[in-house]
Amino acid sequence: MTIKRSLFGVIHGISALLVAFFLFTGMAYAAHPDVSDSEDAIQAGQSLFNANCRTCHRLDQNYTGPALRGVTERRSLDWAKRFIVNSQALIQAGDAEAVALFREYNNIVMPSHDFLSDDDVMNLLAYIEYGDTAEASAGAAGAEGTAEGAAGGIPSEYLTIILVVLVFVLLLILVVLGLIVSVLKKYLSQDQDLDQDDKEFIDQKTDIKKVFTSDAFIIIITTIVVALVVKTALDGLYNVGIQQGYAPKQPIAYSHQLHAGEYEIPCQYCHTGVEIGKSANIPSANICMNCHMHIQNVDGKEGISPEIAKLYDAYDNNKPIEWVRIHNLPDLAYFNHSQHVAVAGLDCQTCHGPIEEMEVVYQHSSLTMGWCIDCHRNTEITTQGNEYYDKLVQLHSESKDALKVKDIGGLECAKCHY
C-alpha cells in the first residue's frame, strides 16, 4: 500500500514537473524579446490588467474578448500596443487584422486606453505574457470549491436515514425479545416441579379475539379515529379560501434559486414597482434580455437552453409571457407594496419567505386577515426622518409600549376594506 502510494506520488510529481517545464519553455519562445519578464513589470502590469482588462479578457481562455497570452507572438509588438491604446482607430483605419478580430468578437467595442503611457502598456504586456500561469488551474479549483459547498446542506436526508435505522433497531429488539420469551417458555415447561399458578402463567395464550372485542380496546380505537377525523375536518375547514402552498407551473421554468440565490440579483432589479406602486410587477421580457442577450444557457453549457428559447420567442415576436399569478389577495382587501417596502422598510422575505431558495415559487404566508393583523399588532413603526411622529413616539416611550402599527390605525377596518 505505502509503496504503491509513494510510487504514485513520484509519477505524479514527475508529470507535474514535465507539464510546468513545457509550459515554461513554450512561453519563453512565444513572447517578443522586448517584453520584460522582470517581477516588477509583471506586478505593475497585473494591477493595470485587473483595473482595465480583467472584465473582458482572460490570459488563457477566450472570454468576451480573446485570450491574450502569446499576443506578441501572434501579432507585431507595435500592432498590439496600438490596439490596446485605441483599437477603434486601428479598425477605422482599415487594418485587416484588427477588422477581422473585431468581426470575430461580435463587433464589441473595446474602450480606448489612451491614458496608458508606453511604459504602462509594456508592463501590461509583461503580465499578459509571463504573469499568473496558475490562473487557469485556480479557476478550476474555485469551481470545485463551490460545488462542494452546495452539497453541504442535506440534513433532511440524514434525518430520514436516522429514522429508518431507528425503526429497524426497534423491530430487531422486538424479534429478540420474542425469541427470549419462547426460549424461556420451553425451558420452564421442561421443569416438572412448578406450582399450578406458575404453570398457568406460563401456558397462558393471548387471545387476540378477546383483546379486539374488549371494551377498553374499542373505546381507545374509536376515540383515536374520531379525533383524527375531527382534526382533518377542522384543518380542511380552516384551509378553505387560503392558498398557502400554491405553487403553479409557470410558462417558463424560471428559478428564483438560481437568479436571486446563486447570482444574488436584488429583487428590485426585476420587480421594479415594489417601492413605487401597489404592485411589485412581473418584469417584461426586455428586463430579462438585459442579461439573456448574452447568457443563453446555464452552467456554461453550449447552445440555447429550451427555457431561455421560450424567452427569445416571446421577445422576438412581441408576445407577452403569461406568468401565473400566485399571490391572489381577495378583491375585498386592499394591499399596497410601496407602503410596506419603501415606507416600513420590510424585507421581501418577511412575507414571501425564502424566495432565494425556491426553485418553484410557492405562497409562503397564509395571507389571511389574522396574519396581517398579527403583524400590525407587533411591528414597531419606523419613524426616522419623519418628524410627524416624533411626539407620538416620545409619548409611547414614556407611558406604554413602543409605537406600533396598530396605534396609528393599523387595525382600522377602512384601512384595507373599502
Place this chain on the structure above:
Amino acid sequence: MKLKLSTYIVATFGAAFGLASCSASGDFPGLEYAPQMYHSVAYEPLTQITDEDEGSWLSSREDGKGEFYNSNPNNPHGMNMREPAPNTVPRNNRGLLPYRKSVADLEGAAGVENPIELNDEVMSQGQQLYIQYCATCHGSQGEGDGKAGEVIGGVANLKGGAYIDLPEGHIFHVITHGKGRMGAHASQISIERRWKIVHYVKQEIQKQ
C-alpha cells in the same frame, strides 16, 4: 341501527377527506369560500381570466359570460396595460421631461448636467439604487466583479482608467440606452433615480 351507524361513519370520513383536499398545492389554488368576493369585477393588474365560461355556474352577468371572466377583449392579448399614445409626453410632479438624446448622441449627452441637487439623502438613496440595479454586474465597489457580471462578461470596471473621468451626462446616457454589452435600463429606473445613481457613482465609486 347498524345501517344508520355505518352511514354516519361513511359520511364523517367523506367530509373529513373532502375537506382535507381543499388546501392548495401545486397547480391547485385551493377551494374558495364565497368566490364572488375574491374575484375582482374590475380589471386587476398582473392577472386575467381569459376563459369566458369560468364561473358560469354562479354567473349573474348580463352578457351571459362566466362570473370570473376578466379580460379586456379590446386590447392586444387581452391585456390591461397599453403603451402610451404616440407623441404624448409624460411629466412628473418635478417637471422633469423625458430624456430625448438619441442612442448615438453620446457626445451631446456628455454636456447634460445633473438636475438633482447633491445632498446626503440623495447619496444614500443613490447607494441603495446602485446596489439594486447596478451591483449585480458592476459589483458593489464598481470593479466589474458582480456575480451576474462574471457570467455575462465584458462588464465595465467603473474605476478603470477608461471610465473614471467620464462626465455625469455620459453615465446617465449609458444607463438610459445601454452601451456595448449593457442593456437599456430606462424602463426599470425613472429619470430621477438614474440621476441619483449617477451622483453615487461619481461621488463614491469613482472618488479620486
